[in-house]
Amino acid sequence: MSEKVLMKGNEAIAEAAIRANCKHFFGYPITPQNELPAYMARKLPKIDGGVFLQAESEVAAINMVYGAAGAGARVMTSSSSPGISLKAEGISYIAGAELPAVIVNIVRGGPGLGGIQPAQSDYFQATKGMAHGDFKLVVLAPSSVQEAVDLTMEAFDIADRYRNPVMVIGDGIIGQMMEPVEFKDIGADDLPEKDWITDGAKGREKNVINSLHLQPEDLEEHNWKLDRKYKEIKKNEVKYETENMEDAEIAIVAYGTTARIAKTAIKEARAEGIKVGLIRPITLFPFPEEVINQAADQVDSFLTVEMSTGQMVEDVRLAVNGKKPVEFYGRTGGMIPSPAEIVEQLKEVRG
């Protein structure tokens, strides 16, 4: 049934979306995610009802997503950092109108035009400051091509279940890397019926897709309703991986590509007698704060490693809540931390 195939991350994400029954894709070219829309452009027109459309901009693409999601479709767009900034307005509307949609960000270095090499400097954007208003994205951060596939498929279910946009966040390495993947049949079968969509009000009251609430009382109520939804998501959807934590005295916290590098570093450090383990957040929102807080009762210190000047580290510090010191090591602008650099840091942390 499901055999392993060798695929590039970007293409595997696209195939995973199609397997999750996503038939609509709207996007605008930007490096390093171009293989994703190209794959969609090849495959979707061959599928009954499938639509790939290259929009005139990321702004248009995300608003096409807003239209298609409201109209009831499973829909995806993908981009990289500068393009996500342009989509921000539309994502706020999608969250406000409570529409399910999947947005892929294959992050590159910023700010501004930045560079095209891998980075993790959109953590704040994805988890906190995407756009105006009280809203949250669910943010899934794979660290392998297989996980990118699994999380992409699950992203559509999470989006439908909570009627909320979901972001799959990777970096150029995840996007470009080739790994064997398997497409598992993991779709949920208990998703709520979409009785709110716009498909022509035949024999029913009209439906309206909207984020406008002119009465402050109404908007407040709406925002608290969203907040309750996010609390529900926090309760149900936290995902993380731990490795070598049983006897760890230092915990590295890292996600995505950086977590893979950290695993290599941990092997080398342990060979030198440093007791170090890994906590790898898989969901960036909801953030796995509990496991980190509990680890703070065990380890002497934390080292957060990121491909940024330090973004997730703020959430690690909040989770640790002053119990133990939280150190940071980052490379940025498209530079990738090496295992040796991380081992060096661990030695310093150990003191």
Next chain:
Amino acid sequence: MEQIAGRPNALTDKEFHYCPGCTHGIVHRLVAEVIDELGVQEEAIGVAPVGCAVLAYEYFDVDMHEAAHGRAPAVATGVKRVHPDKVVFTYQGDGDFASIGTAESVHAASRGEEITAIFINNAIYGMTGGQMAPTTLEGQKTTTSPYGRDVDHAGHPIKMSEMLATLEGAAYVARVSVDSPKNIKKAKKAIKKAFEVQLAGEGFALVEVLSTCPTNWGLSPLEAIDWLQENMLPYYPLGEIKSKEEDK
């Protein structure tokens, strides 16, 4: 004004919030009458703008989306690509359609997106209190062109219909006005055609409607009609600018 009996089915019984003498209400009614006459109320999906017509989703008794400012053509594209057999329309002001959303308007037309765009040109930003619009006439005073629009500084008023008519994908483009019973009749005919063009799958259809904004023009409703006739009609000529049948 024209006496119209009864409320079209495609309008809810919600009372319009528009200012006295504002022509948005007339255009809503024309669109709704056309939807009734074509029997597509249960097929129709509308997209409301950001502008004075932002609450259009409460007035049209059809499935509706409220779009971000200027993005209605992109939203309508998304809807239509999911439901190619449905009737999808946008209703937008000039700030929405011809300024912040110009790219979306141009490219929806260029793709020949099978949607109908109703574009209200009242030469001003109504909702935000009377700022200069891309369609504001030379010399026209607004809160952001207090000395009158200086075309050397702010450029010339944009003629969207003529511009979009040059695109292959635009199947039908007409400019109408709702300043007189006779013109209202013509406006309705054009709106109907713009929906029929969509039903026939011919491409993008646009009706630009010259409208009044007495409130922000600082005129009475009747003076506003006069102002439209004296100032807008000469610069924005009425008529079908592009129609496939005419081409033949």
